[in-house]
Amino acid sequence: xxxxxxxxxxxxxxxxxxxxxxxxxxxxxxxxxxxxxxxxxxxxxxxxxxxxxxxxxxxxxxxxxxxxxxxxxxxxxxxxxxxxxxxxxxxxxxxxxxxxxxxxxxxxxxxxxxxxxxxxxxxxxxxxxxxxxxxxxxxxxxxxxxxxxxxxxxxxxxxxxxxxxxxxxxxxxxxxxxxxxxxxxxxxxxxxxxxxxxxxxxxxxxxxxxxxxxxxxxxxxxxxxxxxxxxxxxxxxxxxxxxxxxxxxxxxxxxxxxxxxxxxxxxxxxxxxxxxxxxxxxxxxxxxxxxxxxxxxxxxxxxxxxxxxxxxxxxxxxxxxxxxxxxxxxxxxxxxxxxxxxxxxxxxxxxxxxxxxxxxxxxxxxxxxxxxxxxxxxxxxxxxxxxxxxxxxxxxxxxxxxxxxxxxxxxxxxxxxxxxxxxxxxxxxxxxxxxxxxxxxxxxxxxxxxxxxxxxxxxxxxxxxxxxxxxxxxxxxxxxxxxxxxxxxxxxxxxxxxxxxxxxxxxxxxxxxxxxxxxxxxxxxxxxxxxxxxxxxxxxxxxxxxxxxxxxxxxxxxxxxxxxxxxxxxxxxxxxxxxxxxx
DNA sequence: GCCGTTTTCGGCCCGACTGTTTTCAGTCG
Numbered sequence: 295x296x297x298x299x300x301x302x303x304x305x306x307x308x309x310x311x312x313x314x315x316x317x318x319x320x321x322x323x324x325x326x327x328x329x330x331x332x333x334x335x336x337x338x339x340x341x342x343x344x345x346x347x348x349x350x351x352x353x354x355x356x357x358x359x360x361x362x363x364x365x366x367x368x369x370x371x372x373x374x375x376x377x378x379x380x381x382x383x384x385x386x387x388x389x390x391x392x393x394x395x396x397x398x399x400x401x402x403x404x405x406x407x408x409x410x411x412x413x414x415x416x417x418x419x420x421x422x423x424x425x426x427x428x429x430x431x432x433x434x435x436x437x438x439x440x441x442x443x444x445x446x447x448x449x450x451x452x453x454x455x456x457x458x459x460x461x462x463x464x465x466x467x468x469x470x471x472x473x474x475x476x477x478x479x480x481x482x483x484x485x486x487x488x489x490x491x492x493x494x495x496x497x498x499x500x501x502x503x504x505x506x507x508x509x510x511x512x513x514x515x516x517x518x519x520x521x522x523x524x525x526x527x528x529x530x531x532x533x534x535x536x537x538x539x540x541x542x543x544x545x546x547x548x549x550x551x552x553x554x555x556x557x558x559x560x561x562x563x564x565x566x567x568x569x570x571x572x573x574x575x576x577x578x579x580x581x582x583x584x585x586x587x588x589x590x591x592x593x594x595x596x597x598x599x600x601x602x603x604x605x606x607x608x609x610x611x612x613x614x615x616x617x618x619x620x621x622x623x624x625x626x627x628x629x630x631x632x633x634x635x636x637x638x639x640x641x642x643x644x645x646x647x648x649x650x651x652x653x654x655x656x657x658x659x660x661x662x663x664x665x666x667x668x669x670x671x672x673x674x675x676x677x678x679x680x681x682x683x684x685x686x687x688x689x690x691x692x693x694x695x696x697x698x699x700x701x702x703x704x705x706x707x708x709x710x711x712x713x714x715x716x717x718x719x720x721x722x723x724x725x726x727x728x729x730x731x732x733x734x735x736x737x738x739x740x741x742x743x744x745x746x747x748x749x750x751x752x753x754x755x756x757x758x759x760x761x762x763x764x765x766x767x768x769x770x771x772x773x774x775x776x777x778x779x780x781x782x783x784x785x786x787x788x789x790x791x792x793x794x795x796x797x798x799x800x801x802x803x804x805x806x807x808x809x810x811x812x813x814x815x816x817x818x819x820x821x822x823x824x825x826x827x828x829x830x831x832x833x834x835x836x837x838x839x840x841x842x843x844x845x846x847x848x849x850x851x852x853x854x855x856x857x858x859x860x861x862x863x864x865x866x867x868x869x870x871x872x873x874x875x876x877x
Numbered sequence: 878g879c880c881g882t883t884t885t886c887g888g889c890c891c892g893a894c895t896g897t898t899t900t901c902a903g904t905c906g
Contacts, residue, residue, distance in 0.1 A: 319904085322889060326878035356879050394895095396904050431897060483906090496906085522894055522905095529894090529905095539906080541893095554891090559906065566890040577891050 297342035298334070301366045304375060305331040308362070311378035314390055317397045330359035332560045336616035338817060340783075342367040385411035393441055402427060416442055440519065444535050453491035454536050455773030457802040460485055463495045466516065466538060473510050475503040477545060482555035486609040488842045490772045490805060494529075494537035496555050504542035511540050547579050549594035554578035560614025561607075568602050568618070610809075610846035627816070627850035630824065630841045634857040637667040637704075638834065640711065640734055640765055640797060640825030645690045646672040647680030650830040653690070657697045659831040661704045666860045669709035669732040670694060674721035676713035677738060684726060705860055707731035711765060716740045718754025720761070727760040728876055732867070734797065734825075736765030737778065745779040752780060756788045759874035762867065763795040763823050766806040774803075782811050789820045793870045795855055798824045798847075800840025801833070812847025821866075822849060823856050 309327045313319045333354035334341065341349075341363055349360035365372055382390075389412055390400045403409035406427055409418050415438070418424055424435045454462075460481075467479045476499055480486075483496030501507045508528045512520050521529040521537065528540045543551040554562065554577065562576075569576040575584050580592025581601055591601040599606050604621045608629065611617045620626050642649035643656045651659075653670065660668040672690060673681035682690060691708050698706045709732035712720045720727070720735060727733060735755040743751075755761050767785075768777025789796055796815055799806045804827070807815070815822060824844060826836040844854070851857045855866055 320890095321878095323878050325889075329879075354879075358878060394904070398903060429897065429902075433896060437895090494906090524894055527893055555906085557906080559890095562906095563890055570890080575891080579892095 329354040332614045459492035488610045550580040550592040561612040630851040639669045661701045667705040669707035671709040671711040718751035734765040735761045748778040749781040765797045766799040800836040809847040
């Protein structure tokens with residue numbers, strides 16, 4: 295997987311630089327590179343093991359792209375990218391990333407105003423020099439000036455973590471739903487696809503009175519700045535410098551509109567090509583017969599996919615990463631739904647220093663949610679501030695056993711969340727660990743060791759016979775802390791070998807393991823568990839994020855142990871421990 | 878640059894909004 299990541303990073307740079315050299319993102323060469331990159335991203339084989347001929351067999355990858363992949367695999371670099379970097383240094387690339395500045399404008403700024411960086415652009419605007427260029431005027435200066443101020447505040451290319459964007463979008467959606475002229479509101483875009491970070495929020499509204507909706511929208515207290523405003527599309531910037539796009543459509547167009555605004559761009563392009571091959575055209579208003587102009591489908595997403603002879607493809611899978619081929623072949627995974635989950639296996643109470651709900655409340659909430667089994671997993675002794683020593687954990691067990699009698703509907707597991715130390719060491723000792731019903735082990739510190747060192751410590755935890763699951767694998771906090779550098783392939787192979795489960799941590803700031811890792815885990819047959827890592831009973835609801843995240847990772851529910859009935863789950867746990875040599 | 882149940886050449890996804898335009902280019906998603 296390491297090679298694949300490098301190849302994709304090089305292709306992304308190639309696309310950006312070629313857009314500048316060609317002067318258009320619509321250039322056929324740019325689009326060919328984009329198509330090749332999407333095809334390579336969908337490839338689950340290690341690209342470094344593929345020959346030139348095998349690479350060329352991938353649809354969208356021709357002779358040129360195949361040779362480029364080989365070059366990156368063999369040298370770690372690409373000559374053509376190095377040459378383009380000479381012509382377009384990093385400052386110029388940064389300039390092209392300013393919203394509203396495209397490749398044509400970059401070229402003219404450089405040629406005619408000697409502007410080669412964001413700093414140069416700011417100076418040129420301050421001196422009112424942009425208005426001298428034909429095609430640009432005072433309004434453009436004013437608009438770019440505001441954009442630059444925003445870019446300065448947020449940092450270039452700011453993308454909000456999903457944990458910030460989703461609550462914000464849900465708040466705006468609720469405000470719009472409250473308007474009498476609004477019939478329906480859908481959150482679309484990368485948020486609906488559950489990307490880790492969100493560039494802008496896309497809201498889709500059904501209404502007969504778009505102008506009133508637009509007026510009410512820009513008047514919302516969260517709105518800071520109006521970028522564009524028209525009868526069907528309005529873009530604003532809300533507090534915190536996040537852009538929100540609002541589109542208003544009529545009810546009968548909702549399906550086509552949702553598909554269009556959900557994307558991804560790559561997925562949509564593939565759908566349109568599929569439509570064209572059938573003599574149709576697809577846009578945000580529907581699927582239309584090109585010859586007769588007759589509408590083929592538009593009301594629901596199911597209808598549009600159906601007309602294109604495809605089953606419904608869930609939004610998080612719409613990445614242009616092989617989902618159309620899988621859908622056509624009837625090979626989409628049997629996905630997890632919230633109701634499939636029979637238990638939560640990573641939860642804290644106030645026994646943990648950072649827990650916020652008392653144990654009795656946690657257990658009552660678990661039973662109320664209909665869980666058939668459930669594990670408390672307090673922090674352990676290594677986390678001095680928040681963890682429990684042996685005495686405390688044994689006392690917590692007493693309370694748990696008492697609660698079990700009051701709540702016979704849910705089978706309570708006495709669990710713990712062990713800390714994986716710098717060198718792979720675990721809390722307590724083997725004899726003490728062996729008493730526990732359910733053991734999650736996870737990393738909480740030392741996130742910046744080398745890949746070899748990080749991989750070693752995780753492998754050590756996997757090899758421990760008492761560890762039933764590895765929690766939040768990478769330790770990432772989206773937008774704040776990158777995950778550890780790990781040899782994923784080696785870790786997944788070790789999980790298969792030991793039978794240890796991989797946790798899918800449904801906490802929005804984590805969504806860990808990454809979706810590509812989940813997809814690979816599914817291919818290898820790794821057993822997974824989906825858990826909320828709740829520190830308050832309100833967070834039980836995180837399971838809805840977990841199922842979306844699992845969808846993005848193509849997770850099939852047969853691999854998710856806590857979708858299994860109680861007897862099967864407990865049997866699996868018993869067997870796993872027996873084969874790992876636990877007495 | 879890629880590709881072919883019309884094609885090895887001639888196409889390549891589609892539309893909204895803005896600004897500076899007398900009819901459209903640039904940018905964005």
